[in-house]
Amino acid sequence: MKVFKFGGASVKDADGVRNVAGIIRRFPGEHLVIVVSAIGKTTNALEAVAREAYAGRDSVAGLKQLMATHTSIATELGLSLDLGYFFDQILTQAEKNRDMPFPQYYDQIVSTGEQLSSTILSAYLQQDGLENTRVDARELIITDDAWQSGNVLWVETTAAIRRHLPALLGKGHVVTQGFIGSTASGYTTTLGREGSDYSAAILAHALDAEGQWIWKDVPGVLSADPKKFEDATLLPELTYYEAIEMTYYGASVIHPKTIYPLQQKQIPLHVRSFLDPGAEGTVIATDQKYIAYPPVVMHKTGQTLISITPSLTTFVADMQMADIYGLFSRHKLKINTIQIAAQSVSIVVDYNPYVLEPLMQDLRGFYSHVQVRENTNLQLLTVRHYSQEVLDRLISNKKIFLEQRSRSTAQFLYE
Ligand code: ASP
Numbered sequence: 351m352k353v354f355k356f357g358g359a360s361v362k363d364a365d366g367v368r369n370v371a372g373i374i375r376r377f378p379g380e381h382l383v384i385v386v387s388a389i390g391k392t393t394n395a396l397e398a399v400a401r402e403a404y405a406g407r408d409s410v411a412g413l414k415q416l417m418a419t420h421t422s423i424a425t426e427l428g429l430s431l432d433l434g435y436f437f438d439q440i441l442t443q444a445e446k447n448r449d450m451p452f453p454q455y456y457d458q459i460v461s462t463g464e465q466l467s468s469t470i471l472s473a474y475l476q477q478d479g480l481e482n483t484r485v486d487a488r489e490l491i492i493t494d495d496a497w498q499s500g501n502v503l504w505v506e507t508t509a510a511i512r513r514h515l516p517a518l519l520g521k522g523h524v525v526t527q528g529f530i531g532s533t534a535s536g537y538t539t540t541l542g543r544e545g546s547d548y549s550a551a552i553l554a555h556a557l558d559a560e561g562q563w564i565w566k567d568v569p570g571v572l573s574a575d576p577k578k579f580e581d582a583t584l585l586p587e588l589t590y591y592e593a594i595e596m597t598y599y600g601a602s603v604i605h606p607k608t609i610y611p612l613q614q615k616q617i618p619l620h621v622r623s624f625l626d627p628g629a630e631g632t633v634i635a636t637d638q639k640y641i642a643y644p645p646v647v648m649h650k651t652g653q654t655l656i657s658i659t660p661s662l663t664t665f666v667a668d669m670q671m672a673d674i675y676g677l678f679s680r681h682k683l684k685i686n687t688i689q690i691a692a693q694s695v696s697i698v699v700d701y702n703p704y705v706l707e708p709l710m711q712d713l714r715g716f717y718s719h720v721q722v723r724e725n726t727n728l729q730l731l732t733v734r735h736y737s738q739e740v741l742d743r744l745i746s747n748k749k750i751f752l753e754q755r756s757r758s759t760a761q762f763l764y765e
């Protein structure tokens with residue numbers, strides 16, 4: 351059994367939905383688990399609706415626009431669906447949940463995007479002769495109440511998936527939502543932006559699938575983002591190890607949490623183009639194989655450099671590094687890179703004022719004798735399997751703030 355994941359771009363309009371049906375037909379005789387994201391940029395639009403509604407401002411215009419887009423796709427596909435139900439549901443949730451903390455409020459509203467897309471996709475596949483059942487992912491994926499980035503409760507989740515899906519897969523395909531889950535007490539949660547890849551991996555893991563397929567608008571995993579670097583090439587094959595490294599350093603092609611559940615069960619992950627479904631794409635599998643990689647480039651903007659410098663009489667060695675790490679972890683701030691010298695510690699993180707400001711306050715309060723400085727708007731370039739020639743080309747004329755190299759990985763922080 352295979353798990354397919356279709357992202358928002360693949361179902362952005364009626365032709366997209368027809369194309370998805372075409373891809374499913376390429377696998378005759380198979381019953382697939384099909385995970386779908388919200389249509390196009392719906393999640394961004396719903397985020398705006400949630401923000402406005404929570405602040406007590408009018409969000410109806412945004413909702414009307416979303417309703418129009420979804421209704422026109424359904425109509426163009428010849429479906430008669432009552433999508434108004436979902437929009438009423440958003441309005442009700444927006445009204446009655448005002449006293450929830452915002453992240454919880456967000457999840458109750460933003461999760462509707464996937465409910466809409468899965469309703470349209472399931473109905474279209476059915477109409478097109480592809481027998482399927484639409485299953486609410488909130489009955490399958492059970493998480494804790496870390497709103498906006500729910501942590502999967504594996505025991506409950508595996509049991510729920512195994513209880514519900516095998517019988518349904520006996521009859522046809524299963525269509526479900528990416529990105530969303532629920533707490534044991536029944537509140538909707540989300541798994542973090544772009545989390546549908548991860549949803550598919552959770553399902554593949556629990557069902558011991560033979561493989562997961564992610565259908566994207568790029569030919570597969572590339573050696574760099576083609577929008578930023580011209581000589582990006584397709585990587586036909588990656589180990590799980592390499593894929594985890596790439597997503598860790600900022601390759602956005604796959605959600606970072608996706609690989610691990612697949613690696614645990616040695617389930618191959620195929621990344622293919624929905625625009626050219628017959629093309630080779632990338633396969634991520636096994637760690638027991640030597641693969642010769644070209645230089646692989648990851649680039650992150652919006653980076654902040656935090657420099658911590660002790661007073662003259664104290665060396666970095668005397669500072670409690672464990673406390674500093676503890677502070678970052680308590681504030682849920684992932685350290686992208688860190689460099690420790692005799693007289694300073696440099697830490698690079700993603701810029702996010704909501705998280706950064708309280709952290710900086712804590713850091714300053716923590717050691718009265720240290721100086722904490724902050725530099726924002728920097729870029730972090732990571733090159734795996736680098737050659738000197740490639741580095742020279744990428745970083746010439748850049749004002750470098752920090753540089754770090756291991757045998758396989760070079761990193762540069764610059765303006
Ligand atoms: N629709 C969600 C998002 O845009 C989840 C996903 O696309 O994977 O973040």
Ligand code: MG
Pocket residue numbers: 357358387388390393544
């Ligand atoms: Mg999406």
